Amino acid sequence: MKIPHPLLAVLATAITSQGAALSPTTTSLPSPPLPPWYPLEPWQISALHSRNPHKSPYGVNASSLVLTVANPKRVAAAPAPHGSGGGYVVFGNSTATCEIHWSTDSATPYGYSSVACTPAQLDGNGQGGDTYVPYWTMTLNEVHEDLSSPGDHYLALSFELVHNATVYGQKAYKRMTGAVTLRSAGAGANLQGNCGDGANGECVYDLKDGAAPVLFQPTLQECRFACG
Numbered sequence: 001m002k003i004p005h006p007l008l009a010v011l012a013t014a015i016t017s018q019g020a021a022l023s024p025t026t027t028s029l030p031s032p033p034l035p036p037w038y039p040l041e042p043w044q045i046s047a048l049h050s051r052n053p054h055k056s057p058y059g060v061n062a063s064s065l066v067l068t069v070a071n072p073k074r075v076a077a078a079p080a081p082h083g084s085g086g087g088y089v090v091f092g093n094s095t096a097t098c099e100i101h102w103s104t105d106s107a108t109p110y111g112y113s114s115v116a117c118t119p120a121q122l123d124g125n126g127q128g129g130d131t132y133v134p135y136w137t138m139t140l141n142e143v144h145e146d147l148s149s150p151g152d153h154y155l156a157l158s159f160e161l162v163h164n165a166t167v168y169g170q171k172a173y174k175r176m177t178g179a180v181t182l183r184s185a186g187a188g189a190n191l192q193g194n195c196g197d198g199a200n201g202e203c204v205y206d207l208k209d210g211a212a213p214v215l216f217q218p219t220l221q222e223c224r225f226a227c228g
Ligand SMILES: *[C@@H]1O[C@H](CO)[C@@H](O)[C@H](O)[C@H]1NC(C)=O
Pocket: 059, 060, 061
C-alpha cells in the first residue's frame, strides 16, 4: 500500500474546501520553500593519524589510519507540514571516526580498501534530527610515498554519507559523497610527518599544524524527499 504524502494530503484538502475544480498534479502543486540545507557545506577532517611501513608490500596489521570526519550541516529529510523549523524534519549534523587497516601487494599496490565508520554518540533528544543514525563509509583509494619527491606522503580518500529513516511514513533518503587528497609536500600540503629509514622504517603522519579542519566539498548523489 502506498502511504499518502502528508503534504499532498494537506493541499488536496485545501483545494477541495475552496471548491476548485483543479485536479492536483505534481507540476501544478506549489513546492515547499527551498530546504534550508542547500547547498551543502564542506565536510571536515579535524584529526588524523596514519602509520605504515616505508617499504611495500606490507600487511594490514602493519598499517593504520584513524581520522575524524564531520558534516557540519543539518540536511532536510522530509516535509513536515505540521512541524516547526521551516517545514522540514532534518537529519542532524554528524561526526564519525573512521579506522582502516590496509595492505599493499601486487593485487592492491595502492592499498585500496573500504570501511564503515563509527558515528559519534547521538544525544538522542531529537534536537536537529539527531536521532537518525548517519552511515559513514570511508574508502582509501591510494596511499604511497612519492619516490620522485622523497618524503611526499600521499593519501587519496573518499567518503560516503547515507541518511535513511522513515519519517511520517515516508522513506526519507539521502546519499552524499566527497573526495579529498592529503599530502605532505607541495602547495596546500596538509600532512606532516616522516618515514624512518631502513627495512623496518615506519611512516607516521598527522594533520599539519594549522591545517585542521581540512575541508572538501560533498555532492548529493541520490535523494528522496526534500531534494532542493
Ligand atoms: C593480524 O593480527 C591478528 C592478531 O594478532 C592475527 O590473528 C592475524 O592473522 C593478523 N593478520 C595478518 C594478515 O597478518
